Amino acid sequence: MSFALAQELGKKNPFDLPEEEALLNIVRTSAALSIAFEREFRQYDLTDASYNVLRILRGSGPSGKLCSQVGRELVAQGPDVTRLIDRLERKGLCERRRSTTDRRAIWVVITPSGLDLVNRLDEPVKALLKKALGHMSRKELELVSELLVKVRTPVCEQALAAAEASSSESPKVQPKANQ
Known part of the structure; x- marks a missing residue:
């Protein structure tokens, strides 16, 4: 991959993982695009x-x-x-x-x-x-x-599976201790 993002962020070395660079590129691009749209929407409250x-x-x-x-x-x-x-x-x-x-x-x-x-x-x-x-x-x-x-897709599928798993788990009822 290129060093464009690393340079934008002031990194001296390339990213260790291409996954990290890709994720940060997605986040950075999303943030940059959001600013322009937020500015437009703000005019309309x-x-x-x-x-x-x-x-x-x-x-x-x-x-x-x-x-x-x-x-x-x-x-x-x-x-x-x-x-x-x-x-x-x-x-x-x-x-x-x-x-x-x-x-x-x-x-x-x-x-x-x-x-x-x-x-x-x-x-x-x-x-x-x-x-x-x-x-x-x-x-x-x-x-x-x-x-x-x-x-x-895999991120959403994992989140859905986790949500389904947590909603299907019933709280465990502790048996009453003999007193």
């Missing part, structure tokens, strides 16, 4: 995560989505989906609706204001994407996507 929620809700149509579905569909999944939706709801960009058939189920629906905002962001986001990645050919972009899926 949004974060990249709240923009992602609005896009998910726009795609779900007038019926909306269950809160849990929104959480699963986020690009960068995190535990604070409820707070994200709270903030968007306070701004009037989405609203919650309790299911009429299952009181535990809460649906989230984009409001007309939320739809207007996410629609207004379409062109600025496309322009940012072109600015950030427009220098690459379609074939290169497809290759980058394929390689990132190849990186992500």
Whole structure:
């Protein structure tokens, strides 16, 4: 591999492992791309995560989505989906609706204001994407996507297996000691 990242980071020697260099390249590139998008979203009092929620809700149509579905569909999944939706709801960009058939189920629906905002962001986001990645050919972009899926798949499969294993384990009940 090249020494470009090592030089950017001020390393005097090459990385010991190509895996380390690849991972740090992914992280560094993600951070660099995020800055430009965060700057754009900040103008609209949004974060990249709240923009992602609005896009998910726009795609779900007038019926909306269950809160849990929104959480699963986020690009960068995190535990604070409820707070994200709270903030968007306070701004009037989405609203919650309790299911009429299952009181535990809460649906989230984009409001007309939320739809207007996410629609207004379409062109600025496309322009940012072109600015950030427009220098690459379609074939290169497809290759980058394929390689990132190849990186992500085993990591996601391991995380899913670990989550399933921890949820299937029942707490061990200690027998009562004779007194």
